[in-house]
Amino acid sequence: MKSFIQKxxxxxxxxxxxxxxxxxxxLALTIPNTAKPIVILGTLFVGALKAVAPVLVFFLVMSAIAQHKSGHKTNMKTIIFLYLLGTFLAGLIAVIVSFIFPVSLTLVNGAKGVTAPGGITEVLKALLLNVVDNPVKAIFNANYIGILSWAxxxxxxxxxAADTTKTMISNVSDAVSKIVTWVIRFAPLGIMGLVFNSITTNGIESLIGYGxxxxxxxxxxxxxxxxxxxxIVFVNIRQNPYPLVFKCLKDSGITAFFTRSSAANIPVNMRLCEKLGLDKDTYSVSIPLGATINMAGAAVTISVLTLAAVHTLGxxxxxxxxxxxxxLSAIAAAGASGVAGGSLLLIPLAASLFGISNDIAMQVVGVGFIIGVIQDSVETALNSSTDVLFTATAEFKKWRKEGKTINIQKGS
Structure with a gap:
């Protein structure tokens, strides 16, 4: 056993x-009933990540800003621009592809027990209210907009503040980061439980009709x-972008695909930024910010499903x-994290642009929930991996201007 653990x-x-x-x-294909108890492994893994992520973000951001030295430049302006550009282009690509390959839907009953926002003003209002949320409540409810604003x-x-105070905050931040590394060690067991549960619960039969x-x-x-x-990466760093793209997809996208939560993947992204040798003052803010506003996958979902409804209705x-x-899909996608149900519940908002009634739009949302096992997984993988990709791109752009060598495998 000891030899096995070492290997x-x-x-x-x-x-x-x-x-x-x-x-x-x-296990899901051979002994689904016997192996059913392993589902708890996936639930525990995602639960642990979701539990530690809000506390990690709060202390990392607060510590990074408190200890930031005057004159030390960060790349936040560049990163935010890349976030917004990437989300808009994703929505634009989705619109173009939807025109080239129009899809018609067999509408189903709307999602039960959920309510879509009434308009873009309601989405923006919810975001502003999240900014001024009670800090304890924000951490308890994993409201990352509120957590970021307070941090x-x-x-x-x-x-x-006194150096001793800053040191204490930094020590707490390091301690929470250490807990995160312990949690991530259990990722293989957690993902084993998650994929088992996904296959046994949803199967593939319900997805064939929406191929x-x-x-x-x-x-x-x-x-x-x-x-x-x-x-986008090539324009900024002027070298082959694919090593960085694939590294982000491999180290961030895979776990995000199975956890289906950008928030739960924040600790994974923090660790990847550290491995790449990025500036902690920057990524401790940009990664949690990206989990709330960098939503390329959500923009794609909103655009494609809205235009599918448009084509269905002629x-x-x-x-x-x-x-x-x-x-609109880019703006709505940025507000997806502030709305219960994520990107799917913003489809009625986009559908209203074409005069589609809320009843029909909610039937499209119902279709979204059916295919959600794949749609949401791929969407989250794209969203979360892009947070690291654009943070690293901004940093490497700065290194290029300073004449530093960019080594993607080992950071600088």
Whole structure:
């Protein structure tokens, strides 16, 4: 057993996760009833990540700002620009692909027990209310907009605090980060439970009827991940972008795919930024911020499903309206984290642009929930991996201007 554990620890985390994934699939296909108890492993893993992520973000951001030295430049302006650009282009790609490959839907009953926001003003209002949320309540409910706002305010308020106070905050931040590394060690077992539960609960039968819709959705997201994002990275760092793109997809996208939560993947992204040698003052803010506003996958989902409803109803769409949809989907996607149900519940908002009634739009949401096992997984993988990709791109752009060598495998 000791020899086995030593060999297991010598494997990279990605290889361990792939082994857990394969075992989960085999158990789900061969002995689903006997192996059912392993579902708890996935629940515990995601629960642990979701529990530690809000506390980690709060202390990391507060500590980074409190200890930030005057004159030390961060890349936040560049990163925010890349976040917004990437989300808009994702929505635009989804609109273009939806026109080339129009999809018609067999509408189903709307999602029960959920309410879509009434308009963009309601989404923005919810975001603003989240900013001024009670800090304890924000951490308890994993309201990352509220957590970020309080962490930033406290960080600035503590800039002139005694060094001993700053050291204490830094020590707490390091301690929480250590707990995160312990949790991530259990990722192979957690993902084994998650993939087992996904296969035994949803199967593939319910997805076959929506194969074309899934192909368009996944195709758009892959286009963004493997074509659009690499172009953005190349323009900024002026070298082959794919080593960085694939590293982010491998080390961040895989875990995000199975946890289906950008928030739960924040600790994973923090660890990847550290491995890449990025500036902690920057990524401790940009990664949790990206989990709330960098939503390329959500923009794709909103655009594709909205235009699927449009094609189903035979509504003619002109180019200016399609462009407006791209902008609206990007704005709505940035607000997805502030709305219960995420990107799917923002479809009625986009559908209203074409005069589609809320009743029909909610039937489209129902379709979204059916294909959610794949749609949400791929969407989260794209969203979360892009947080690290754009944070690293901004940092490497700065290194290039300073004449530093960019080594993607080992950071600087």
């Amino acid at each position: 297991w620890n010598q494997l990279s985390l990605v290889k361990q996760i792939l082994i857990g994934l394969i075992i989960g699939i085999i 930033i305010l406290l960080g600035f308020a503590l800039k002139n 074309k819709l899934l192909a368009v959705l996944v195709g758009c997201m892959l286009t963004v991940a493997l074509v659009v994002n690499p172009i 509504i003619q769409v002109d180019i200016p309206t399609a462009f407006i949809l791209s902008v």
